[in-house]
Amino acid sequence: MSWSSYLAEREEEHLNELLDFLRIPSISSLPEHADDVRQAGQWVMARMTKAGIEHIEMMETRGHPVVYGDWLHAPGKPTVMIYGHFDTQPVDPLELWDSPPFEPVVKDGRIYARGATDDKGNMLVPILAVEALLQSEGELPLNLKFFFEGQEEIGSPTLPGFIAAHREKFACDMVVSSDGGQFGEDQPELLVGLRGLAAVQIDVKGATTDLHSGIYGGAVTNPLHALVQILATMRSADGKIMVEGFFDDVRDLTAEERAQLARVPADDVALEKELGVNGLMGEPGYTSLERRWARPTLEINGMWGGFQGKGVKTVLPNEAHAKITCRLVADQDPKRIAQALALHVAKHTPPGVTATVTPEASGAKPYLMPADHPGNEAAKAVHEELYGKVPYYVRSGGSIPFCSLFKEYLDVYTVNFAFGMNDEQMHAPNEFWRLSSFARAKSAYCMLLHELAKGL
Ligand SMILES: [Zn+2]
Incomplete structure (x- = not known):
C-alpha cells in the first residue's frame, strides 16, 4: 500500500485524533494551565509512539517541557529535526467565540478551535506522515529528530539555555518547522527572513x-x-x-532579493485603506514591503x-x-x-x-537564510508539484525565536513548511484550520522527506 492510500483510508481517524488534541486547553501563558500544557505534551508522546517514533521523552526546561523523539535508522543519510509547538494562545475575549475554544467544531470544511492552525493541526501532520511512510515503505528515507515545545506562544523564554545544554542531542543537518503557513490556497511561499x-x-x-x-x-x-x-x-x-x-x-538587499520580493503582491492603496491612514511613509528608495520585511x-x-x-x-x-x-x-x-x-x-x-x-532584556537576533538552501529547494519542488506554482520568497517583519535559536546554538537553518493561512484567526477568536490544508499537509510532508533525502 502506498503512503497516499494509507493516509486516504485514515482521514476520519486522523481528524478525530486532531479534535482530541485540540480539546486540551494548553495555554502556556496562564500558570493555571501549566498541567494542561504538560498533558498536551503527553498526548503528543502517545501519538508519536503509535506512529513508530523512538526514544520518546519529555524533557524539562525550567519552563514548559519539550517533547523529543527520533528515528535514526538511515545510516549515511542526513538528519532533519522537525519542530512544532503544542501550547496555544489564551482565548479571551471569550464572548467573541461562536463556540467554546476548546470544544472543537467541524463546519464548512473547517475545524474551529484554539490551536487549530497555530500549531496543533500543523504539528500533528509530520507525525502522521512519518507513520504513513513507515507503514507503507517500512522505513524512512532519512534520519529524523522531533522537537515539540510547550512555550512558543510566550516567546520560548527557557529554550536558549536548554538548547545550549543539549547541543549534541539536537544536532542535525537542518530543522523543518511545522509552525507557519502559506500565502494562499493556490499560492505557496517560503519564509526566508525574520527581523x-x-x-x-x-x-x-x-x-x-x-x-x-x-x-x-x-x-x-x-x-x-x-x-x-x-x-x-x-x-x-x-x-x-x-x-x-x-x-x-x-546586509543590503541584492538585486535578486529585490526581484523576489517584487513578485509578492502588495497594494499600497489597499493597505492605506485597510489601516485608515491617508498615506504611507518610510525610508526613501525602498518599497513599502521592503521597508516592512527587509529594512x-x-x-x-x-x-x-x-x-x-x-x-x-x-x-x-x-x-x-x-x-x-x-x-x-x-x-x-x-x-x-x-x-x-x-x-x-x-x-x-x-x-x-x-x-x-x-x-530591555528581550532583544532578538534577526534571521536570514539563503533562498536556495537545499531545504528550500526541496520544499520548492514539493510546492511546485502540489500547487503548480513557484513559491513566493517572503520575509516577516516580526520575530520567531526558535529560528534564531537553532541557528545560534545548533548552527542550522530552519525551513518553514506549514499550511496555515493568514485569514485563519491565529491568536484571535474563532481560530480555524482548513480540512483541505490538513490533507494537503500530510501528503506534502511525505513528499518533502523523500525530496530532502535526495537533495541534502
Ligand atoms: Zn505558532
Missing part, C-alpha cells in the same frame, strides 16, 4: 524636583523638551534612521512625563521618559544597536539634564 528586535528605555532627568515655571522657566532645561530634541535627531523627516553606526552591519526600523513606542491632567499647571517637570524599539535585519546585533542608541543619546543630550539609556 530581530532591540529595545531601550530613555530616562531624562533635570532638577531634583518639579519647578515653578514662572520662577525658573527660561533659565533651566526642561527634560521634556530635551527628550523631544534627542528623539528628533534619531530619524530624518522622511523616515531614514540617523543614529550613528545603526546601519554598519546591515530596519526605529519606533518610539511611548513617551511620558509632566502634567497630563485637565486645565493648566505651570510646571517645569524634572523628568521625561521614552520607550524605543528597533526591528533589526541581518546582520545587526541587538546589543550593538542598544550601544549605538546610548552613544547617540549621550551625544545629543543638551546641557542641564542627564539622560540614561537602559536596554
Whole structure:
C-alpha cells in the first residue's frame, strides 16, 4: 500500500485524533494551565509512539517541557529535526467565540478551535506522515529528530539555555518547522527572513524636583523638551534612521532579493485603506514591503512625563521618559544597536539634564537564510508539484525565536513548511484550520522527506 492510500483510508481517524488534541486547553501563558500544557505534551508522546517514533521523552526546561523523539535508522543519510509547538494562545475575549475554544467544531470544511492552525493541526501532520511512510515503505528515507515545545506562544523564554545544554542531542543537518503557513490556497511561499528586535528605555532627568515655571522657566532645561530634541535627531523627516553606526552591519538587499520580493503582491492603496491612514511613509528608495520585511526600523513606542491632567499647571517637570524599539535585519546585533542608541543619546543630550539609556532584556537576533538552501529547494519542488506554482520568497517583519535559536546554538537553518493561512484567526477568536490544508499537509510532508533525502 502506498503512503497516499494509507493516509486516504485514515482521514476520519486522523481528524478525530486532531479534535482530541485540540480539546486540551494548553495555554502556556496562564500558570493555571501549566498541567494542561504538560498533558498536551503527553498526548503528543502517545501519538508519536503509535506512529513508530523512538526514544520518546519529555524533557524539562525550567519552563514548559519539550517533547523529543527520533528515528535514526538511515545510516549515511542526513538528519532533519522537525519542530512544532503544542501550547496555544489564551482565548479571551471569550464572548467573541461562536463556540467554546476548546470544544472543537467541524463546519464548512473547517475545524474551529484554539490551536487549530497555530500549531496543533500543523504539528500533528509530520507525525502522521512519518507513520504513513513507515507503514507503507517500512522505513524512512532519512534520519529524523522531533522537537515539540510547550512555550512558543510566550516567546520560548527557557529554550536558549536548554538548547545550549543539549547541543549534541539536537544536532542535525537542518530543522523543518511545522509552525507557519502559506500565502494562499493556490499560492505557496517560503519564509526566508525574520527581523530581530532591540529595545531601550530613555530616562531624562533635570532638577531634583518639579519647578515653578514662572520662577525658573527660561533659565533651566526642561527634560521634556530635551527628550523631544534627542528623539528628533534619531530619524530624518522622511523616515531614514540617523543614529550613528545603526546601519554598519546591515546586509543590503541584492538585486535578486529585490526581484523576489517584487513578485509578492502588495497594494499600497489597499493597505492605506485597510489601516485608515491617508498615506504611507518610510525610508526613501525602498518599497513599502521592503521597508516592512527587509529594512530596519526605529519606533518610539511611548513617551511620558509632566502634567497630563485637565486645565493648566505651570510646571517645569524634572523628568521625561521614552520607550524605543528597533526591528533589526541581518546582520545587526541587538546589543550593538542598544550601544549605538546610548552613544547617540549621550551625544545629543543638551546641557542641564542627564539622560540614561537602559536596554530591555528581550532583544532578538534577526534571521536570514539563503533562498536556495537545499531545504528550500526541496520544499520548492514539493510546492511546485502540489500547487503548480513557484513559491513566493517572503520575509516577516516580526520575530520567531526558535529560528534564531537553532541557528545560534545548533548552527542550522530552519525551513518553514506549514499550511496555515493568514485569514485563519491565529491568536484571535474563532481560530480555524482548513480540512483541505490538513490533507494537503500530510501528503506534502511525505513528499518533502523523500525530496530532502535526495537533495541534502
Ligand atoms: Zn505558532
